[in-house]
Amino acid sequence: MxxxxxxxxxxxxxxxxxxxxxxxxxxxxxxxxxxxxxxxxxxxxxxxxxxxxxxxxxxxxxxxxxxxxxxxxxxxxxxxxxxxxxxxxxxxxxYPPTKALRIIQNKANQKLFYTDNQIPTAPFSRFAYTSEIEDSLSNGGLQLPFVWKSAQFGYDGQGVKVVRTKEDLKDLPNVECIAEQMVDFKNELAVIVARSPNGETKTYPVVEMEFHPEANQVEYVICPGRIEDSVAKKAIEVALKVSKNLQHVGLLAVELFQTQDDQILVNEVAPRPHNSGHYSIEASYTNQFEQHIRAILGLPLGKTESKVAGVMVNLVGKEGYTGDVVYENIDTILDMEGVTPHIYGKKQTRPFRKMGHVTIVDEDMTRARQMAQKVKETINVISK
CATH class of the missing domain: 3.40.50.20 (Rossmann fold)
Structure with missing residues (x-):
């Protein structure tokens, strides 16, 4: 063709x-x-x-x-x-095939898939409705605290809540959901796997993700992740096992927890280009978007290594602002070396809405991370 x-x-x-x-x-x-x-x-x-x-x-x-x-x-x-x-x-x-999407689209099905395929993940309970959780707590079937996740239609931190008391259940939607045991983790990591129809597979370097404490959104993606080589190797092995069992085609972003004793647990996956791979546009030999196109068209997969250290900063709407978007101080960050902003084209901002991202590249990871902090503190996504 x-x-x-x-x-x-x-x-x-x-x-x-x-x-x-x-x-x-x-x-x-x-x-x-x-x-x-x-x-x-x-x-x-x-x-x-x-x-x-x-x-x-x-x-x-x-x-x-x-x-x-x-x-x-x-x-x-x-x-x-x-x-x-x-x-x-x-x-x-x-692509990806619907068989893989049926597993991924529902977080309860995802978790059962991990369990059935001996893929390490946090213990969980499945509920047809959120209202069933209180009975489970009363009967000792579930212990506080835990992470509540809507089985479907969650994204960008929506449909996820840490439940520390019964009061935290009150405002949650009464939908199919899971209650996941909280993981005591050192780091949140991600591995992007590219897979072609013929089974050719390549992985990107393990990245480290830093999350916003309130919005439950990624604030920074750091590549390469600041972890031991042995941990990175284990993370890639787990991600490849998920990919092999799912038989997806295209990109698969595998989000992972690194526990305090350096075990790797799968959090969840996304069968498409992902926030954790945005750094690759500037930092990689083959960015994740080109790689997805290569994979679904059955073309040879590109080189996944990084040319330089990269840190991605998400640009999200600032709290207290809703309306026509203004990127305050964007000229200031454009004056910084190694800084490239990407504006998504959404005309309306609201609190925590993803409006763009900025990539910072440098030969030195420490400098790149410091610059990312400066970018985050400088630019504001506000409204007129």
């Missing part, structure tokens, strides 16, 4: 910032793209060849969209899998 400057059409479900960054690569290679998103102002709209406004959870919208493309991929997991499965049955190429 000819992909470049041809009649080939790549379909992408989801038009957010991840899709926009995928389109950097398809435009570089002149791969024709068609994107669907529910928002008429989706960031992808300006960069794709065709844009369709439609709900990603609507069967007919997804099915009709998919019929018109040669290969269908995603930039978000929350899509109608029944429609995608029907397209697969009719011979359409869908």
């Amino acid at each position: 000819h992909f470049f400057s041809s009649n080939f059409k790549l379909g992408i479900l989801g038009g957010g910032q991840l899709g926009k960054m995928l389109l950097y690569e398809t435009r570089k290679w002149d791969v024709y793209t068609k994107v669907m998103d529910a928002s008429p102002e989706a960031p992808c709209k300006i960069a794709c060849n065709e844009f369709v406004e439609g709900s990603l959870m609507d069967f007919d919208a997804v099915y009709n969209f998919g019929k018109d493309v040669d290969v269908l991929t995603i930039e978000i997991e929350n899509v109608n899998l029944d429609a995608m499965e029907k397209l697969e049955q009719e011979g359409k190429i869908v």
Whole structure:
């Protein structure tokens, strides 16, 4: 199949910032793209060849969209899998496969998958409704504190809450969920695995993630992670085991805990380009977005090593500001060496909404991390 400057059409479900960054690569290679998103102002709209406004959870919208493309991929997991499965049955190429997506889309199914495949993960309990948790606590089946996670539709820290008292349960939605034992960890890590249809697999270096304490969002991604080589090796082995058992195609971001005794536990996975790989645009030989395109098209996978140390800083809406976005002091950070901002194209900001990211590259990791702190303290995402 000819992909470049041809009649080939790549379909992408989801038009957010991840899709926009995928389109950097398809435009570089002149791969024709068609994107669907529910928002008429989706960031992808300006960069794709065709844009369709439609709900990603609507069967007919997804099915009709998919019929018109040669290969269908995603930039978000929350899509109608029944429609995608029907397209697969009719011979359409869908990556990642719906079999993998059915496991990943539901966090309870994800956890059962880890248990069934002897993949280390934190102990958990599954509940059909959040309201069942109080009975389990009363009967001794569950102990405080724990981490509550909605089984579906959680993202960017939404659908996750640390429950320390029964009072913390009051405002949670009454949905299918899991209660996960809290992990006493040293570090939160991530490994991105790229896998082609023929089984060719490559991993990116292990990154270290620092989270915002309130928003439960990644604030900094540090590559390479400041961990022992033996820990990094173990993290990559676990990530490869997850990839092999899922049989995904494309990228798989595997989020991990490094415990106090240096065990590695899987937290959760994402079957697409991921926040933990944004540093790769400036720091890697092959960035994660190009790699995803290579993988789903069955092209040779690119070199995953880093050219230089990289730190990624998320730009999120500042608390107390909602409305037309203003990037305060962006000219100041542009005057700093090794600093590259990426603005996602969302016109409206609100507290903790992901609006962009900044990558800092340097030969020295310590300097890069210090500069990242300076960037974080300088730029403000506010409203007019």
